Amino acid sequence: MTATVSSKLLDWYDGHARSLPWRARPGEAAPDPYRVWLSEVMLQQTTTAAVAPYFAKFTETWPTVEALAAAADEDVMAAWAGLGYYSRARNLVKAARAVAEMGGFPETEAELRKLPGLGEYIAAAVAAIAFGQRAVVVDANVERVVARLFAIRDPLPGARKAIRAAADGITPDERAGDFAQAMMDLGATICTARDAKCLLCPLMDECKGRAEGDPVALPVKAKKKAKPSRTGTAFWIQRGEGDTREVWLVKRPGKGMLGGMRALPDDGWSSRGDGSEDAPVPGAWKAAGVVRHGFTHFDLEMGVVIHAGENAKPVGEGEWWPVDRIEDAGLPTLFAKAARLVVADRE
Template structure:
């Protein structure tokens, strides 16, 4: 692809850049490194529409990385509830404290990569967008754009090395942060997985996928293996309008998050009867969780959470849905 393609893309970005709360618009001073880093962590496996209000809430509550570093783990995990992939929240806390201890974010991709939880992509994004370093920024949207422009048919997971080399060839020395965000925007708004808007694409004239007449067929979809199913139970202890909640172990699924008590999810089948049953998909397996009414005094550490204030408990999606399902069934029976 000619070098002018980068300029064409930047010209398009100057006119059509998305306005996002963590972003500086073209021509403005670079955004705060803290904002770039926080947004990139939140956006992993999560949509922009979901992240925007949650990002604003985080920034209002913890306006600096030092403020976030000083926050108790439980408060950060509570605020993260519902965003999923909770290992990100634990890495967020560890990284904030590392940055606060050293005084600021490092400015280079290589040094950023040493921070807790920062992989190649996040380190490159922060280096390019916040510090103007020429870095190769490739997320899923960018990878799809490159695969289509260069006509790569193989699934993205099989073309990572080739895509990175092509991205390196495309990335200009001038305005690398804007170029990275322009590529992200292009993949998110025009070069979509389905129904790509080739007629509005600034790279259309040199795109091999467009020339083929079937741009959606690039890249080939990844074969999805069937996820195994697991079964688990959660105990429902209730008294005086409150239920007993505990905190998940720090290591493992939903680590450190508020939860209904219960054993690990390793049953062969679900016991019956149950107050409610919820199904939830994790990355590597699906879970059927039954909620079982228990009497007596709960064991271990925890707290009684009033049901009228259950929204303040910071429950992750799995347990929030379980509680909502039990409440809904109780309301149906009372009607």
Template sequence: MLVDGAGSAEAAMRAATATVPQRLLAWYDRHARRLPWRSPPGTPPADPYRVWLSEVMLQQTTVAAVAPRFARLLARWPSVAALAAAPLDDVLHEWAGLGYYARARNLHACAQAVAAAGGFPDTEAGLRALPGVGDYTAAAIASIAFGRRAVVVDGNVERVVARLFALEQPLPGARPTIRRLTDTITPDLRAGDFAQGMMDLGATICTPRAPACALCPLREGCAGFASGRPEAYPVKPPRAAKPQRLGTAFWLTRGDKVLLVRRPAKGLLGGLLALPTGPWSDAAPGLDGAPAAARWRLLDGTVQHVFTHFRLTLALATAAAPSDGLAPDAIWWQADRIDEAGLPTLFARAAARFREDT
């Protein structure tokens, strides 16, 4: 039977896709990144505590930023039992600068649950039942730490698979399809190495811009490469502009100390020490929400921070505290040791600006 050119190309593409696991694993065996939470390719799985800890830390944080912080956290709490026994405030303090403090609270709660159970469950279903462990993290731990076959799709894998199949459906609606396609190429054996290899390929070769297709072990059979425009995948919807919010941060001093507040347990930056602020809204910032009636002075300039869903610009106001009118249990922190307070990045930058003014 004769097959036309398009049919031949499609058949060749299917045949090439069928060999993805072998080619990817062979590449990973030679080019795997050396990371402190990993076991080398082909060796027994890494300690589940290290795998879990790294996966939580890597959520929306780069490998370069996580690696030194991972080592520091592991040195301080070398086991899940040690982390479970730590005070939550210590964990939140150690987490400063890694963003999403809800992850730190879930990290602590999960450690306590695992310590109480005597160890990590070794199935996706058991792992998903832990605090803060979703589908991706459960699949990653099951495959990397326990050698289970699991479909692991992070941002890097998402990009590789969308290009491999030239998926025209835009994100985020394409994600179920990407997961299904990833399932079709995930091997039964060495699933953890395969998942880490796909992550490494996306991080080092199949990059968002200017992918190094000439070096890619999956170039043969990659529909995105064949299209001549691999950067077009995954297809993304137009990015919506983030709303802008405004507010004021207050630096209230009493002698050599500065007033801090603990933010509500629920909500953004929940449970953390911070500088007092007024409301965050689209109105021009003023002195609403000031922690005391004082002679406030506005500094030149602002501090800006980008959260997931909005941008925030804080004006900066400073004053000396009055002799009365503040709660007796107010938190007064040594101003020259403010770096030890574990302030979130936004407030750490504001504190640095205030200290430059003094």
């Protein structure tokens, strides 16, 4: 089955490969490992459509890994704002600096695993796609294709060991990078989560899931646990009027949720009221509304309150940021929502 699957899939990929800004077309020289690595970090739990403009911005601003290594942390975090999972951005800078110090990316999966933020999947993807190494690359799309191809019915996450072993069994020694990308493309365009376009699939005749009649039921997923909810308050402190308006922004601690990002002051998401109890400055506060945001492990409902006084002097470190340039502050999505709420209310 190994040779049949790999040859059929690679033949299909040669004619149907997606055109993506970080990819080399089949038959072209391998892409720059910097672009492969950067794209794979961005694509973790994020769609291709969402990643594309961020990738373009990053590679325009920092065209090489050395340029990224020399960038200020806050500039990278600001450019990342909106992509979520901000630990990826922090590790991105750390890994870029490690690579720059080495003089280039290591070529083996084992050595790549030693870089900050490069787990099993990304290390395998870079090794296979950028350096032509045989490596078993299993992302969510590949996981789905393999589960259906071999009719692996154990529920996730327990099935991942069997899925990886099956993927290893069909990964060829040659063109492992193209094979990995072909599996990704098959899962993204043909063997999708909600549909299985079996009549268009190059592996139709080999697929046990199709033979058994219900490929879309695979992979079997364990029931999701309900996420807990939390509440909190964000504080909008402003000075000036009209075009000179400025809002007080703080830098969140380097570790923890949204670490290292610019943000509005908040109460640690422990409660929500009128803001007076945990406010960074005394005085009266006016409610502007509520924003909601889903994180990986909990949902947050955050009230936004506006300081009613003028020329407030917040305590602690922070910076005054022009309100008319708030979109350039690189606020994470949660606080960008809060800022838009206040700006709309005041306009």
